[in-house]
Amino acid sequence: MTNSTHRAAGKRLPDGVSEKIGGLGVRFLGWGLDYEGSTRSSAIIRIGLGFLLWGRYANDLLPFKHPFGLETVYCLTFFGLTTLMIVGLWARTATFLTGLFGLFTYYYVGHVFGHEPYTHHHTYWLGIATFYCALTPCGRSFSVDRWLAVRKAHKDGTPPPPERGNLLGLRLIVLQLSAMYFWTAYDKTFWGFLSGSRLEQIFVNYYVGSNAGIWMKYGFAFAAAAILITLLEYALAFGLPFTKTRRWLLIPGLLMHSAFYVMLPVATYSATIVLLYLAYFDADRVHRFIDQLAGNDRALPRLDHTDG
């Protein structure tokens, strides 16, 4: 109901509420759609995702493992696109097509064709994150495209093109991470998990087997871990996007994913999420940090934007 409808019914929204809601909405849209900054973060994500895609799929998609025909085309397309993505030649287009390839692999090969190992969360992340990365000018930094552009600028006697652009894709990655953390915490919010039993069962399944013996005496430790993980994931969902809360949550988040990576068969999931944490940080700050590491103290022009 609009404000006018409420007034007509004798009810009124408190003064300024609708303006505040509208203002928040405009700010949120601006946070997403108007985010402009250095392209170095998205380039690092581009390259990292390329290697993670190789880590997950390369062994499966070696052409000699498949009958000659359409599957050969599928395999060679994977290697061709990911190579272009990593080296950064026609980088944004290659990344976009690789994202489509990853989502095709997840949806069609995984769900429609029925190849179950491709239907998991880690394969979804590889596809969707690559697609989001293509919604940034991820080829403007750390790429053959960049090298060619700089070389051309030198020849023409002009300044090299700025490593800047609209970074909507990074905002979508942030939103996707928050959604994942919230819903996976929601999935754990039931007695079977919070009591520690599910963690204990997973531990028994992978580590000690049915002859668990003395390990069944540590239920309290599993309960504590289960509650901690669930609370942390809720906190990560709401706290990582904001600078003030991120400083407290970053290390625990990284430690949690490291523990998952080492202790459970999560394939490329943890490594992908740790890489994508880069999307939380202000892209210009990342750019300056890399400059500092390289001993280059040139300052970037500061833009009037917020990072959440």
Add this chain to the structure above:
Amino acid sequence: MLFIFLGPFYRQVLGGTSYVFRPWIMFTDRGVGIFVVDFRERKADGSEVRIDYMRALGYGDTPHRQRPKSLWRITSWEGVLRIGDQLCRALGEGRDIRVYSQRADKDGWKVHHAATENLCARSSTAE
């Protein structure tokens, strides 16, 4: 954005099944159905002594991953009974072997068996 946040809502809250929307559920079924067993020998005075069934069956020094899967990860009551039979044969006649077992369920551990019968008496009856 609706797809990102409401897709899982459709799957996880409303129970939708369309694979177009990604639910964020992980390791949901891992470990479910596994049995944890505690074999014990009941003495004449009623006291019970725990039996390490892996050691009793000769796999005590075998690395975990090289042990037979049917012994390492028991996933059925029949599997428990088979191990009980092997223990009775391995330990000799006249033993009173009992088993306490729990089965992993999504809601937690469920007590499956609580030493109500002598497995060796069951084995000798079956023979």
